[in-house]
Amino acid sequence: MAKMAASMVESGEDAFRKIFKFYKRREPPPDFRDVTDFCSGTPGDKVVPAKLHPAAVSDEEAARVGLKPVREWRAFGLQDCPGFIFISNPFLRGSQAFWIRQCLKTYPQKPNICNLDMHMSPSDTQDIWGKSAHVLSCPPGKRPEKTLLEKLRWVTLGYHYNWSTKTYSADSFTPFPADLHALSVQVTAACGFPGFRSEAAILNFYRPDSSLGIHVDESELDHTRPLLSFSFGHSAVFLLGGTRRQDPPTAMFMHSGDIMVMSGQSRLLYHAVPRILPAPPERAASLEDPSPAPPLPQGGVLEPVSDQDWAVISRYIRSSRVNVTVRQVLGPGQSLPETRVRYHHGASDGDGRKRRRSSDEETC
Numbered sequence: 559m560a561k562m563a564a565s566m567v568e569s570g571e572d573a574f575r576k577i578f579k580f581y582k583r584r585e586p587p588p589d590f591r592d593v594t595d596f597c598s599g600t601p602g603d604k605v606v607p608a609k610l611h612p613a614a615v616s617d618e619e620a621a622r623v624g625l626k627p628v629r630e631w632r633a634f635g636l637q638d639c640p641g642f643i644f645i646s647n648p649f650l651r652g653s654q655a656f657w658i659r660q661c662l663k664t665y666p667q668k669p670n671i672c673n674l675d676m677h678m679s680p681s682d683t684q685d686i687w688g689k690s691a692h693v694l695s696c697p698p699g700k701r702p703e704k705t706l707l708e709k710l711r712w713v714t715l716g717y718h719y720n721w722s723t724k725t726y727s728a729d730s731f732t733p734f735p736a737d738l739h740a741l742s743v744q745v746t747a748a749c750g751f752p753g754f755r756s757e758a759a760i761l762n763f764y765r766p767d768s769s770l771g772i773h774v775d776e777s778e779l780d781h782t783r784p785l786l787s788f789s790f791g792h793s794a795v796f797l798l799g800g801t802r803r804q805d806p807p808t809a810m811f812m813h814s815g816d817i818m819v820m821s822g823q824s825r826l827l828y829h830a831v832p833r834i835l836p837a838p839p840e841r842a843a844s845l846e847d848p849s850p851a852p853p854l855p856q857g858g859v860l861e862p863v864s865d866q867d868w869a870v871i872s873r874y875i876r877s878s879r880v881n882v883t884v885r886q887v888l889g890p891g892q893s894l895p896e897t898r899v900r901y902h903h904g905a906s907d908g909d910g911r912k913r914r915r916s917s918d919e920e921t922c
């Protein structure tokens with residue numbers, strides 16, 4: 559935990575909430591000096607090296623999803639947090655652009671579900687990218703109003719998470735994207751979890767003033783499988799706490815390209831995102847060049863990002879963060895109930911996630 563923030567907490571109180579508010583504060587801005595930065599040379603005394611399994615993923619398999627050879631990854635853990643793995647940007651130069659394009663252009667497409675479906679008709683949310691791209695290419699001052707892309711707050715994939723009931727359901731499922739599954743399989747295998755099945759994902763889209771409330775990801779039926787988190791664009795202060803709200807959280811930066819794996823005891827810990835920040839210059843620079851170097855590997859999932867698409871993506875990502883969490887929902891022999899409720903259109907007000915955004919009490 560940040561030393562200064564820790565000294566503010568009294569025993570027995572909701573330490574997580576207090577530190578969440580500390581980092582969310584605008585005036586005066588908080589001191590970020592105690593936030594663990596895994597990519598700095600001296601990340602802090604609680605940081606320990608994490609064990610990876612380089613033999614589980616060949617260099618070719620890694621390259622096919624845009625990742626460096628596993629032996630080159632820099633992976634860390636936290637002393638009192640077994641099962642938590644932080645991988646500092648293992649993406650090959652240029653390959654983040656492909657994944658960001660998938661998050662902005664491909665994954666928001668139907669049949670996937672997004673916050674805009676809560677109050678717009680399917681035909682209006684059919685082509686979010688197409689309806690936004692040309693407007694986003696204009697300088698901000700000349701735009702009539704925010705584009706649909708800028709209004710996007712979340713997208714769900716696979717088993718679609720129901721924000722109201724905090725459950726998944728057998729009858730709200732659409733095929734999980736094969737490329738994102740391939741990426742998740744390689745990352746989990748490298749972390750010692752073979753046979754991972756990507757069954758649900760939540761994409762969160764953050765603007766500079768966004769935050770994500772304190773929660774535990776416990777809706778999945780099998781908590782023995784890891785939860786994966788990929789971050790792109792702006793940086794975030796991520797808080798990782800304990801199993802109780804009185805446990806003071808550790809604050810850490812998540813930068814573009816960073817991956818977190820929450821497994822074992824860390825799988826059910828409280829966490830939150832109180833703050834979005836501009837990416838440090840070296841991370842922003844790593845996003846500048848969309849053409850992968852060396853050239854795209856054969857048989858991989860990556861495709862080149864056109865200059866036209868990149869013009870839109872780079873303008874969007876200059877002031878936004880995208881986070882993707884991938885989950886395996888079911889263990890062996892488990893199944894979800896059918897709810898026969900189509901919750902996604904008109905069944906919820908606002909963005910459907912409003913309570914989680916504005917409250918710091920939520921679990922999902």
Ligand code: SIN
Binds near residue numbers: 796
């Ligand atoms: C994040 O945006 O880094 C966290 C997302 C989540 O906990 O669902």
